[in-house]
Amino acid sequence: MTAAARGDWRAVHDEAMRRIGAREWKPGALIPAETALAEEFGCARATVGRAMRELAAAGLIERRRKAGTRVAERPVRHARLAIPLIREEIEAAGAAYSYALLGAEERAAPPPVRARFGEARLLHSAAIHFAGGAPAVLEERWINLDLMPGAAEPGLFETESANEWLVRHAPFAGGEMAVSSEAAEAAEAAALGVAPGAPLLAVERLTRGPEGPVTLARLAHAPGRRMRLEL
Template sequence: MIEGSVTWQSLRAEALRRINAREWPPGSQIPNEADLAAEFGCARATVNRALRDLAESGYLERRRKGGTRVALTPVRKATFEIPIIRQDVEGRGQDYGYRLLSDRLVPPPPPVCAALKLTGAKPLRALEALHLADGQPFCLEKRWINPAFAGPEVQFDTLSANEWLVRNLAFSGGGFSFYATLADAELAGLLACERGAALLAIDRTTFSDAQPITAVTLTYAPGYRMVTEI
């Protein structure tokens, strides 16, 4: 039972405890919102917010006119933070370096238009930058930026677009794609590795509501390992 003031977070924690303790077993229907609101002495909106969050996290299944049930096979979702590459390098105990290779305003190619859900070929800022660790190539950043969010007044000569965007813009959605790729001649030259070397690449998009902010491909030098938590 929750003691003190009831918030949706505290109610969520109690509901999750009941799920994990099998007080609400997998597949069972839980009490309705009105009964839970009466039990905990709170508004139905508070109950709704807590249950909605648990449903979004995969613990509950909510059906219109069918009540709310504990999921038979709860989905575990991993949350990824957008890293600042400088902090990644420094966190490994290495000295960070940065080089801006190019910054142009050009129409994006069809794959970028598709990724950012663009219907026209309105020019975007196309940036290429190299991030260094102890003076050696660490990550190649190829990025497209909507100039409505970072126009020519924002310079990336010394501060990377990666760091500026994380610091200054809030996003509401986007996507990640992780994949292995082989170094072609261009990547081999920029990342100081052999042609055909195995590399980790990450494609990422971010949006502010329906407006695209950026699409980026980060390609890491051989040996890079990503570590995260679930």
């Protein structure tokens, strides 16, 4: 019969997922070829292919030409973290957002920063984000002026955070992020209004454009703040 309707590849996808979950297709084992599955489900090979592509993207199966498709030995699970603007994050929590720039100037960077940007001219900025008047996040940032010369304009980050300006103006091609827990140093503690040694959630984020690294930011979150991810 006509099959199709409103989601044929999804039916294949779900059934395959069920079989994997039910161990009908065991971890590491080969599963039938696309042509065989197409015949079994009474659909075109492309439709099975679509379902399998989604499963592969989710890490549930591994596919190789000629070798065939096998169930992932250990499904590599991924968690997704939505990266909101800090302003939106704070406003979503129902608190009033405000922002204060501590400084922005072209400056020579320390070696660990230089290592990522090479010989580029760099703008350094520091700022605090407040939630309901209380300091929530301390932001320290380096911006590649060779790639983003517009960032050097004086007073640019007085009212809008560097992050928001960059989101609107910087091309994006990828990046990395690292999260750790660190004891607040004296300067950080003073800026955030917490005791020295208080546990901060430190997020370091390097953003790359197609032509190279654009910005490196370190966000120190005050104790009590959480990052939520989905998996």
